[in-house]
Amino acid sequence: MTVPDPLPGWLTAAGRVTVLTGAGISTDSGIPDFRGPRGVWTRDPEAEKLSTLRYYVADPDVRRRAWRERRRHAAWTAEPNPGHAALVDLEREGRLRALLTQNIDGLHQRAGSDPGRVLELHGTVHEVECLSCADRTAMQEALARVDAGEPDPPCLRCGGILKSATISFGQALDTAVLEAAATAAADCDVFLAVGTSLTVHPAAGLTDVAAHSGARVVVVNAEPTPYDGIADLVVREPISTALPRLLGR
Numbered sequence: 594m595t596v597p598d599p600l601p602g603w604l605t606a607a608g609r610v611t612v613l614t615g616a617g618i619s620t621d622s623g624i625p626d627f628r629g630p631r632g633v634w635t636r637d638p639e640a641e642k643l644s645t646l647r648y649y650v651a652d653p654d655v656r657r658r659a660w661r662e663r664r665r666h667a668a669w670t671a672e673p674n675p676g677h678a679a680l681v682d683l684e685r686e687g688r689l690r691a692l693l694t695q696n697i698d699g700l701h702q703r704a705g706s707d708p709g710r711v712l713e714l715h716g717t718v719h720e721v722e723c724l725s726c727a728d729r730t731a732m733q734e735a736l737a738r739v740d741a742g743e744p745d746p747p748c749l750r751c752g753g754i755l756k757s758a759t760i761s762f763g764q765a766l767d768t769a770v771l772e773a774a775a776t777a778a779a780d781c782d783v784f785l786a787v788g789t790s791l792t793v794h795p796a797a798g799l800t801d802v803a804a805h806s807g808a809r810v811v812v813v814n815a816e817p818t819p820y821d822g823i824a825d826l827v828v829r830e831p832i833s834t835a836l837p838r839l840l841g842r
């Protein structure tokens with residue numbers, strides 16, 4: 594449950610590591626997770642509605658609240674932490690097969706991970722998308738409209754409902770991104786799941802894909818996950834100190 598010393602040989606020798614990150618890697622950057630002990634939904638179960646498409650589409654109050662929450666989202670000022678940096682080092686060593694993230698905060702790219710190798714399974718909060726015409730624009734432009742007095746700014750092209758370009762409950766993942774993620778999960782010697790409760794599918798199921806393909810599975814998460822039983826190594830220490838050590842920094 595703590596980072597083993599010495600590290601297992603199969604980990605230090607791994608040349609193709611596929612990493613799946615979740616909200617837990619960004620809590621040390623000041624962005625709360627959803628389901629951890631101090632998570633947004635743990636403290637306020639009603640907040641889950643803001644991430645559920647049918648409530649968002651049906652209820653202007655939900656949208657107005659969602660825009661207020663976006664306005665003060667921690668992602669605008671958060672800085673990457675040593676956990677993100679350890680994954681940049683892994684990539685520079687040529688050992689990263691792919692970086693799959695459920696996070697929408699863009700901190701992997703800010704830390705220096707190659708944007709072309711980061712697969713954002715749940716989209717990004719840095720853009721907005723029209724639910725009618727799929728037009729994409731910058732989040733900061735939409736937030737400027739909120740500041741200027743539009744509590745629920747409509748699409749400037751077609752008048753449709755705008756939402757952050759993230760995957761809400763009830764929305765399908767991008768098929769191409771999911772397929773690329775599954776390929777990377779099936780093609781690695783170590784699958785490292787970091788800071789995710791591994792309860793949101795299909796992202797969590799990538800762990801099964803990796804395990805069935807013969808990869809060693811490492812889970813780094815403060816709380817138990819449904820995949821601990823099949824993991825070759827489970828680490829419960831805080832990510833920003835555990836991950837650099839696990840990756841030999």
Ligand code: NAD
Nearest residue numbers: 615616617626627628629695696697698788789790815832
């Ligand atoms: P989750 O909230 O379900 O689980 C996060 C897990 O991380 C928890 O089990 C918690 O115990 C653990 N954790 C938190 N901080 C930790 C730390 N410092 N060290 C070790 N463990 C720590 O997150 P999820 O599985 O990613 O699923 C939530 C969904 O919400 C995802 O779809 C994600 O896109 C989204 N989300 C993203 C962000 C972000 O982009 N930073 C933030 C909140 C939610």
